[in-house]
Amino acid sequence: MSEHTGIRGTVWFRALTGQAYPMSGDPDSVLTADALLGEDISRFLCVVRNPHARFPCARDGQVGLEEAYTLATRVREIIEQDKNAIKRPIIAIVDVKSQAYGRREETAAIFLAAAAAADAYGTARLAGHPVITLVVGHALSGGFLTHGYQANRILAFDDDGVMIHAMHKEAAARITRRSVESLEKLGETISPLSYDIRDYAKLGLLHKLLHVDSPDNPSQQEIQHVRDELIAAIEDARNSPVDLSNRLQSKEARETRKASILTRSMLEAQWADEQAN
Amino acid sequence: MSYERDDANSINRQSFIELDARERAKALFDVGTSRELLGPFDRVESPWLSMQGVTPQADDGCVVMKGKISGQAAVVVALEGAFQGGSMGEVSGAKLTAALDLACADNEKGVPTSAVMLLETGGVRLQEANLGLAAIAEIMASILALRKHAPVISVTAGTVGCFGGMSLAAGLSSYIVLTREARLGLNGPEVIEQESGVDEFDSSDRALIWAIHGGEQRYATGLADALVEDDTQQLADVVRQLIAKGVPPVHRSSQVALYRGRIAALDTSRQWEPRELRATWGTSSSVEEKP
Numbered sequence: 001m002s003e004h005t006g007i008r009g010t011v012w013f014r015a016l017t018g019q020a021y022p023m024s025g026d027p028d029s030v031l032t033a034d035a036l037l038g039e040d041i042s043r044f045l046c047v048v049r050n051p052h053a054r055f056p057c058a059r060d061g062q063v064g065l066e067e068a069y070t071l072a073t074r075v076r077e078i079i080e081q082d083k084n085a086i087k088r089p090i091i092a093i094v095d096v097k098s099q100a101y102g103r104r105e106e107t108a109a110i111f112l113a114a115a116a117a118a119d120a121y122g123t124a125r126l127a128g129h130p131v132i133t134l135v136v137g138h139a140l141s142g143g144f145l146t147h148g149y150q151a152n153r154i155l156a157f158d159d160d161g162v163m164i165h166a167m168h169k170e171a172a173a174r175i176t177r178r179s180v181e182s183l184e185k186l187g188e189t190i191s192p193l194s195y196d197i198r199d200y201a202k203l204g205l206l207h208k209l210l211h212v213d214s215p216d217n218p219s220q221q222e223i224q225h226v227r228d229e230l231i232a233a234i235e236d237a238r239n240s241p242v243d244l245s246n247r248l249q250s251k252e253a254r255e256t257r258k259a260s261i262l263t264r265s266m267l268e269a270q271w272a273d274e275q276a277n
Numbered sequence: 278m279s280y281e282r283d284d285a286n287s288i289n290r291q292s293f294i295e296l297d298a299r300e301r302a303k304a305l306f307d308v309g310t311s312r313e314l315l316g317p318f319d320r321v322e323s324p325w326l327s328m329q330g331v332t333p334q335a336d337d338g339c340v341v342m343k344g345k346i347s348g349q350a351a352v353v354v355a356l357e358g359a360f361q362g363g364s365m366g367e368v369s370g371a372k373l374t375a376a377l378d379l380a381c382a383d384n385e386k387g388v389p390t391s392a393v394m395l396l397e398t399g400g401v402r403l404q405e406a407n408l409g410l411a412a413i414a415e416i417m418a419s420i421l422a423l424r425k426h427a428p429v430i431s432v433t434a435g436t437v438g439c440f441g442g443m444s445l446a447a448g449l450s451s452y453i454v455l456t457r458e459a460r461l462g463l464n465g466p467e468v469i470e471q472e473s474g475v476d477e478f479d480s481s482d483r484a485l486i487w488a489i490h491g492g493e494q495r496y497a498t499g500l501a502d503a504l505v506e507d508d509t510q511q512l513a514d515v516v517r518q519l520i521a522k523g524v525p526p527v528h529r530s531s532q533v534a535l536y537r538g539r540i541a542a543l544d545t546s547r548q549w550e551p552r553e554l555r556a557t558w559g560t561s562s563s564v565e566e567k568p
Binding site: 119 | 533
């Protein structure tokens with residue numbers, strides 16, 4: 001199954017925070033809540049469908065201008081509040097169809113809006129906030145770069161309804177002049193092309209795949225399991241560097257991202273060489 | 278800063294757009310100070326292209342050069358628009374990220390080092406899909422870390438433009454430099470037409486494309502810090518000036534309240550004539566004065 005149903009964001013936001021509302025003044029598409037997670041009050045954020053969105057191209061679970069700036073606002077609020085305090089965790093629950101594809105969006109510089117949200121998440125991480133992403137559904141393309149990909153740790157459900165990808169299947173097939181079937185076939189041997197979350201896990205970018213039997217309607221036990229994993233990921237992030245180096249250090253990354261690791265080490269050696277001259 | 282066309286000088290002008298990535302990068306350094314790192318002879322190529330019947334390139338379409346600009350250490354990373362549309366693959370992405378990280382480490386050691394990114398790219402290389410997207414996320418993280426210490430300057434001259442995920446990298450930069458031949462945006466016209474229909478965006482309407490994504494419009498709406506001619510000398514001078522300015526007091530992508538307010542004030546019940554935005558957005562958010 002690969003259709004974007006757009007219901008899981010709300011389901012998991014409610015399961016983990018006990019509510020599912022936007023904050024005052026925010027669009028209905030961005031849910032924000034502060035809720036207890038282990039010993040921390042964590043800030044949870046999620047982008048959901050909003051059929052009444054002001055921007056017509058952002059009504060179906062896409063991350064648009066208002067969504068991006070709202071995320072940026074709500075993340076920066078926490079950075080500001082915790083300036084001289086313990087850095088609270090920030091949890092991004094992700095089920096985004098894509099970025100918003102629209103003329104208004106391009107005119108009003110959605111590239112900057114998306115950068116502003118990523119800036120906020122990345123700045124929070126660099127300031128020492130554990131930023132944890134939980135992918136419960138789709139995490140596509142610019143939507144994921146905006147909401148989720150700057151996290152210290154990324155968790156995802158081991159489930160057919162979960163998809164992390166650079167471009168949805170039909171568009172990728174069209175642009176690379178392949179059929180959807182041949183694209184799927186290629187993904188079986190070339191893991192970065194695959195739409196299967198288990199193949200994505202082979203890239204070494206995930207902290208963990210979580211098994212949940214009924215992600216659309218989770219039991220209390222399943223919710224507790226996910227909660228425990230989030231708490232563990234927060235702890236792990238707090239005891240690790242604030243950069244994204246962990247994405248190259250996993251067992252899977254050392255296998256699949258060999259070229260990245262080689263590139264970095266060779267460039268570093270040549271960079272240092274030059275300084276000796 | 279904006280530069281007028283000087284037709285009397287145009288004969289002596291050297292086009293920047295006509296240079297390839299390697300020549301572009303070299304042109305920005307003090308003469309005789311630049312050195313390419315991980316060049317084509319090192320042959321670190323994409324491991325993913327040949328298995329899909331695409332011929333890889335020995336530098337993966339990404340040129341990294343280190344040297345001095347105005348006497349100070351700098352790294353320039355140039356994407357080659359002529360190879361796979363300048364798209365980001367695993368290796369080209371890792372080169373850019375590593376260059377930014379090494380510059381950041383040097384700053385932390387007390388060696389001021391700026392970075393210039395020459396972005397001619399459609400974004401993720403679809404033959405490397407998820408590794409391209411992941412590389413862009415890492416590039417963005419590295420820009421955020423480096424720009425605390427030293428300016429990170431994005432230059433898009435043309436003709437490819439800067440699109441897709443790499444437009445976010447431009448958005449995170451300390452300064453954005455464009456020519457009139459440059460385009461900058463998240464989604465290209467063809468993609469919008471495909472996803473949202475021809476009524477939303479007619480990708481054959483060239484005038485509309487330039488009115489929205491073109492360098493002149495981006496500068497006039499305060500979304501770029503400099504608009505330059507297609508002139509190598511002028512472009513190198515502007516890069517020097519921006520490096521001399523140092524890290525801006527607030528980066529554009531951190532000015533959330535300002536831009537959120539601007540979005541809230543827009544009438545979304547209709548499409549806009551892009552020029553309308555110049556009146557309200559034209560007062561550049563950057564510290565730049567207009568000529």
